[in-house]
Amino acid sequence: MYDVAVIGAGIIGAFIVRELSRYDLNIVLIEKDTDIANGTTKANSAIIHAGYDAKPGTLKAKLNLKGNPMFDKVCQELDVPLKRIGSLVIATNEEEMESVKELYKRGIENGIPDIKILDGEEVREKEENISEEVIGALYAPTAAIVSPWELAVALAENAADNGAKIRLESKVTDIEKIEDGYRLSLGSEAIDTKYVINCAGVYAAEINEMVSSKDFEIYPRRGQYNILDKSAGNIIKHVIFQAPTKLGKGTLVTPTVHGNLLVGPDAEDIDDKEDTATTSDRIHMIRQVSKKITTKIPFYTTITSFSGLRARPSTEDFIIEEASQAKGFINVAGIESPGLSAAPAIAEYTIDILKEIIGNLEEKQDFNPTRRPVIRFMELDDEKKSELIKKDSRYGRIICRCENITEGEIVDAINRHGGARTVDAVKRRARPGMGRCQGGFCGPRVMEILARELGKDIKEIVKDSSDSYILTGETKQNQA
Ligand SMILES: Cc1cc2nc3c(=O)[nH]c(=O)nc-3n(C[C@H](O)[C@H](O)[C@H](O)COP(=O)(O)OP(=O)(O)OC[C@H]3O[C@@H](n4cnc5c(N)ncnc54)[C@H](O)[C@@H]3O)c2cc1C
Structure with a gap:
């Protein structure tokens, strides 16, 4: 029997399982797909937000503030690229400048360090290709960029190095309460565990309802992106957001840690939790909207487009608590943005809940926080x-x-x-x-x-999902 089963190997499950691997526990990370980080974690803006955006007092605000500075240590330990490039929220008219000032106030209330308001000239000193229309911006030097999937892979690898089991292609199809814990059905097999942590992303409500009543719902909200070749990567040096208006948050432009340029996302409520298609009308719209930031993006160097699904919770805040009708079953659900930025703090918060349930946990003497460096x-x-x-x-x-x-x-x-x-x-x-x-x-x-x-x-050998075969057989078999 396992002590703890973590369902879902996205950035949240990976951070939690790595934290758990510090303790003397028998743990397993269970993922339905063929790889770690195959859900929302592989398709987002990859920004470690400074933390001025979330409503003061919410878990989003608290855990973003706490999570942001935690990235330097973990990325260094696990040899994952992180760049603290800072962010700018630009305004092109007085109405937008008002919302930039609102964000500044919110940032101060949330306790975000070193934020300041810049005028148009100061913005142009930082960003030579920024639109001439820009009249000011909110500058947050602590914003960073990371590779979310590389980080999730590294966290899971480090947890496995420290004794955790990883089970890929293992979809949890049912959960039964048993005398001293839970029995998880993984298709034709089952495993027993004393405690469960539900990090199933857009499917977290379905997993919760296997043991509890309908406590919350998760709605998928899709965001599409363009990614451009490295030749376009240094057009912009910071993460550049548009000021939020009545029409929405606009799109952002940012370099990636590997030197590409990312443009997007939009926001579209959809019904299908598997629908990560991109559409030409939306991609066209994103390109048009990005012109407010700069007109210098060479879209002819686009190398691909992709989309990710936000796990939008009915509660409008992260849901991190024991399920209402299932003792020892912790939901870590509704982890939409700034979920990546908050992830290390979410892991600590979750483990504190687990400690309250189990009592104190014994730390391993031989926990190794580093992994074998990656040769690049x-x-x-x-x-x-x-x-x-x-x-x-x-x-x-x-x-x-x-x-x-x-x-x-x-x-x-x-x-x-x-x-x-x-x-x-x-x-x-x-x-x-x-x-x-x-x-x-x-x-x-x-x-x-x-x-x-x-x-x-x-x-x-498959491309990605277990049925995505590339080769089906040899050609010209009958020719001598
Ligand atoms: C467009 C977009 C932009 C974003 N930008 C940012 C950003 O810049 N900064 C930021 O901080 N946050 C951002 N976010 C949010 C961030 O990406 C998420 O908060 C984070 O990736 C959530 O991770 P997760 O582990 O909860 O979910 P996921 O990565 O989706 O992981 C859940 C995992 O559970 C697995 N699973 C589901 N059901 C089962 C089952 N039955 N059995 C086994 N496994 C199962 C899935 O396959 C999946 O791998 C963005 C999100 C989107 C969509």
Whole structure:
């Protein structure tokens, strides 16, 4: 029997399971998909918000404020890129300037450090390509950018290094109360656990209703994005938001930690919790709206578009509490934005609730907070590159020519705890396929490496979901 089962391997489940792995507990992270971070965590703006936006007094406000400064330590321990580039909320007229001032007031009330209001000239000093229309902005130097999926993968890997089990492709289909805990049905199998933490994202209400009454609902709200080539990555240096107006929050423009440019999202309430399609009308609209920030975005360098689903709660705040009718079953639900920014603080808050239920937890003496560093070949100097190639010739073989990713890096991404099993999982960890050709050239090579390392037939290698086969059979079989 497990002590704690965490349902959902997004950034929230991953942070919680890593925190739990500090203690002497038998824990399991359960995920329905083929990889960690395959839900909302792989498709968002990737911003560690400063924290001026959330309504004062809410969990969103408190946990964003607490979570933001926690990222430096965890990203350093786990070797995950983080950049504190700061954010600007721009105003192009007096009405928008009023809402910028409102945000400033809210930021002060929320306790956000070092925020200030800049005039148009001061904004232009920071951002040479900003629109001439900009008359002022709210500047928040503590805002940062991160790679959410790399962080979730690293957290889960570190938890596994410290003894946690990770179960992918294990959808929780039912939960039964048993004498000393819960029995979780995972398709044809079942596991028993004393305590459950529900981090199932847009499905958190369905999971809660397996053991409790309808305490809350989660509505999916889709946001679409354009991502541009690295050649456009330094047009903007900060995260740039538009001032909120009666028509909404507008779209943002930001560099990514890997040097691309991200433009989006919009906001669209939808019914289908699986619908992460992008649509040409919305993408067109996002491009138009972004012109308020700068007209210099070269959209012809767009490399792809994608969308993510916000888990919008009926309560309008994060729901982090024991379920009303299920002792030892904690919901961590409705984690919409700023969920990523608050994630490390959400994990601590959740574990405090667990401690209240269980009593004190015993810390392990041998918990290791770091993971084996990731080799990013192109970031090494020439001497280190040639030393590495001498030791392992796979680092001398470039597989992805857009991002310059070597075979050694791909093999490493597969052979770690919670390592990659699909083409997209390799892409998320080591970045082959993240460049201009989006895997057009390196995709088949990545499939060969995956098949070889996992001891599978290449026809069994999938792109992402368990039924997303790429090869179905050989052609020209009957020709001599
Ligand atoms: C468009 C958009 C922009 C955003 N921008 C930001 C931002 O810039 N900054 C910020 O702080 N926040 C942002 N957010 C919010 C942030 O992305 C989320 O708060 C965060 O990713 C939520 O993580 P999660 O782990 O709760 O959910 P998820 O990542 O969705 O993880 C839930 C997991 O549960 C799994 N699951 C579901 N049902 C089951 C089941 N039955 N059995 C097993 N597993 C199951 C899913 O497959 C999934 O992997 C944004 C969100 C969106 C959509």
